[in-house]
Amino acid sequence: xxxxxxxxxxxxxxxxxxxxxxxxxxxxxxxxxxxxxxxxxxxxxxxxxxxxxxxxxxxxxxxxxxxxxxxxxxxxxxxxxxxxxxxxxxxxxxxxxxxxxxxxxxxxxxxxxxxxxxxxxx
Amino acid sequence: xxxxxxxxxxxxxxxxxxxxxxxxxxxxxxxxxxxxxxxxxxxxxxxxxxxxxxxxxxxxxxxxxxxxxxxxxxxxxxxxxxxxxxxxxxxxxxxxxxxxxxxxxxxxxxxxxxxxxxxxxxxxxxxxxxxxxxxxxxxxxxxxxxxxxxxxxxxxxxxxxxxxxxxxxxxxxxxxxxxxxxxx
Numbered sequence: 001x002x003x004x005x006x007x008x009x010x011x012x013x014x015x016x017x018x019x020x021x022x023x024x025x026x027x028x029x030x031x032x033x034x035x036x037x038x039x040x041x042x043x044x045x046x047x048x049x050x051x052x053x054x055x056x057x058x059x060x061x062x063x064x065x066x067x068x069x070x071x072x073x074x075x076x077x078x079x080x081x082x083x084x085x086x087x088x089x090x091x092x093x094x095x096x097x098x099x100x101x102x103x104x105x106x107x108x109x110x111x112x113x114x115x116x117x118x119x120x121x122x
Numbered sequence: 123x124x125x126x127x128x129x130x131x132x133x134x135x136x137x138x139x140x141x142x143x144x145x146x147x148x149x150x151x152x153x154x155x156x157x158x159x160x161x162x163x164x165x166x167x168x169x170x171x172x173x174x175x176x177x178x179x180x181x182x183x184x185x186x187x188x189x190x191x192x193x194x195x196x197x198x199x200x201x202x203x204x205x206x207x208x209x210x211x212x213x214x215x216x217x218x219x220x221x222x223x224x225x226x227x228x229x230x231x232x233x234x235x236x237x238x239x240x241x242x243x244x245x246x247x248x249x250x251x252x253x254x255x256x257x258x259x260x261x262x263x264x265x266x267x268x269x270x271x272x273x274x275x276x277x278x279x280x281x282x283x284x285x286x287x288x289x290x291x292x293x294x295x296x297x298x299x300x301x302x303x304x305x306x
Contacts, residue, residue, distance in 0.1 A: 006299055007302065010248075014241075017162050017238060017240075018239070023172075024158070027175075028150045035180060038142075
């Protein structure tokens with residue numbers, strides 16, 4: 001015995017709703033006519049916006065800044081208990097950020113050229 | 123004559139631009155009636171049900187490229203349809219000026235005068251009882267009572283656990299029985 005048997009006995013489960021004659025026969029056509037057109041999936045020519053021109057320089061500057069920061073942190077974090085590497089590290093530690101700034105100014109290199117130098121050096 | 127497809131074939135046809143509209147037309151023919159009745163039982167009025175059914179298919183068409191077949195077609199369509207219903211009913215409730223004590227009274231009065239309602243006294247009373255239920259609970263009741271939908275399928279459509287649905291249905295039945303007990 002189902003729990004809804006009592007309701008079923010009193011009210012049944014027939015459909016008390018009706019529709020206008022022919023409603024379902026025409027429904028499909030009515031809906032298909034109303035469907036919006038899909039936007040054509042065309043390949044767009046990549047436009048040269050200001051941002052697309054500036055983007056490579058922006059990313060290179062960000063990479064360069066990130067590398068400088070990374071070097072700075074590594075120099076601070078690494079200890080001097082590796083004797084073989086100590087002289088090199090000592091050399092690096094002697095060069096301060098200020099020195100780097102001065103060197104950059106005097107080199108008269110732009111950011112991109114400097115980036116190229118650093119990546120080639122790697 | 124409309125060609126007949128199975129769901130697998132339809133999904134393949136939907137992926138191709140040339141056959142997408144034909145496949146969608148088949149979907150509309152296949153599912154419009156069952157979706158209509160589910161919507162109609164929620165909103166009661168034929169005009170409202172017609173609008174919501176059309177909106178359901180338009181929404182489905184607009185999003186057809188995102189349908190990957192992870193769920194059954196029917197599940198996906200039911201989900202859209204029932205969400206349309208709930209949105210509609212919420213808006214209706216917010217904008218209507220019905221009595222706070224018996225909000226279903228106004229709707230039942232409309233139903234009595236509706237040319238597209240042919241139910242007897244008992245069925246009218248049942249509709250009144252159903253209107254006392256929260257909308258989602260009424261939805262669960264309709265799906266189970268009129269459509270005999272399995273709880274697992276209901277769970278996929280409504281995103282509610284089977285256990286919660288069973289409890290919801292059980293409570294709905296108890297409320298309706300209580301409502302009807304003095305009338306019969």
